[in-house]
Amino acid sequence: MAADAGNVYVNMEEESQAAGNRMQPMSTTPVPAQWTADEKKQTAFSLSERLGLDEFLSLNVWRAALGELLGTAVLVFMFDTIVISTLETDVKMPNLILSILLAIIIAILLLAVDPVSGGHINPIVSFSAGLIGLISMSRAIIYIIAQCAGGVLGALALKAVVSSNIERTFSLAGCTLTVIAPGPEGPVTKGLEAAQAFWLEAFCSFVFLFASIWILFDHRQRNSIGMIRVFSIIGIVLGLLVFVSTTVTATKGYAGAGMNPARCFGAAVVRGGHLWEGHWIFWAGPAVACLAFYVYTLIIPDDHFHAEGYKHDFFGILRTISGLER
Structure with missing residues (x-):
């Protein structure tokens, strides 16, 4: 998902073919975005270079962002359609069926968007890549804005094709914490407490990054496993997390871990109302x-994935701001 996909992926593939898909040490891999320790000591970057501000004026970056916008729109439309269709269908264990279908559609969409922008279609991936330095923070911001716009577009498309009754019943399959249900003494609020939902969201998002996106960020694993398998793993992990978060809590009103703020944002903008309650979570x-x-990524051994070797690394940005890199 590194957005400078063009040159990076080509070099990696050439290396993979030459090495017979063997795992290569990070220090010997010719990745344009990385350099050796000696080079890092001799190279100082301005804050503008660290942040990648020039990318705000890059037509190619905005073209890639368009891919993120459309990819996220399709993801939101398909994701929410699957949620509604599965819950409307009279099947046993709808959460399991839902998770399997989501895993498939996510893997397919990642394969479709990856050649255009690196295949993020999720602010979690873009922000994480920006912190590590795989992409600049400027590009991450552009991508996240595009993803949010795509989330709104996907929610609008869903609203256009479903009945008002389904829209009202399922809240456009948006991210919810609570729901107001009839009770013996009047309406009552059912759902998950904010603190519990927050930690579940944080934990599931970290597992998502650690168990799947990590493989894509580490080019050695990506080259060894292959892109189709990597994206399949990402889809499976997300599907499992959706299944776990909706099954373990088993709380009416809680829609499960969102793990994609753009999807939650799109439904909240289009549907509004209670979808804004706890949206910050x-x-x-x-x-x-x-x-x-x-x-x-900063504390793992240097012979594994090492984030400090990237030009746009967040810690490097802080060093530049504080003047320690001069």
């Missing part, structure tokens, strides 16, 4: 997970 939880994952 579907942003704050993933943000905490991304920061935790970034710290993890």
Whole structure:
């Protein structure tokens, strides 16, 4: 999902073919975005270079963002349609069927969008890649804005094809914490408490990054396993997390871990109402997970994935701001 996919992926594939798909040490892999320790000591970057501000004026970046917008729109439409269709169908264990279908559609969409933009279609992936330095923070911001716009577009498309009754019943399959249900003494609020939902969102988002996106960020594993298998793993992990978060809690009114703020945002903008209640959780939880994952990449051994070797690394940005890199 590194957005500078063009040159990076080509070099990686050439290396993979030459090495017979063997796992290669990070230090010997010719990745344009990375350099050796000696080069890092001799190279100082301005804050503008660290943030990649020039990418705001890059036509190619905005073209890639268009791919993110359309990819996220299709994801939201398909994701929410699957949710509604599965719950409307009289089947046993709808959560399991839902998770399997989501795993398939996510893998397919990632394969479709990857050649265009790196295949993020999720603010969690873009923000995490920006922190690590696989892409600049400027590109991450552009992608996240495009993804949110895509989320709104996908929710609008869903609203256009479903009946008002389904829209009202399922809230456009948006991210919810609670629901107002009739009770013996009047309407009552059922759902999950904010604190519990926050930690579940953060935990599921971290597992998503650690167990699947990590494979894509580490080019050695990506080349060894192959893109189709990697995206299949990502889809399976997300499907499992959806199944776990909706099954373990078993709480009416709670729609499960969102793990994609753009999807939650799109439904909230289009449907409004109670979808805005606790909406911050579907942003704050993933943000905490991304920061935790970034710290993890900093403390693992250097002969494995090492985030400090990237030009746009967040810690490098802080060093530049503080003047320590001069």
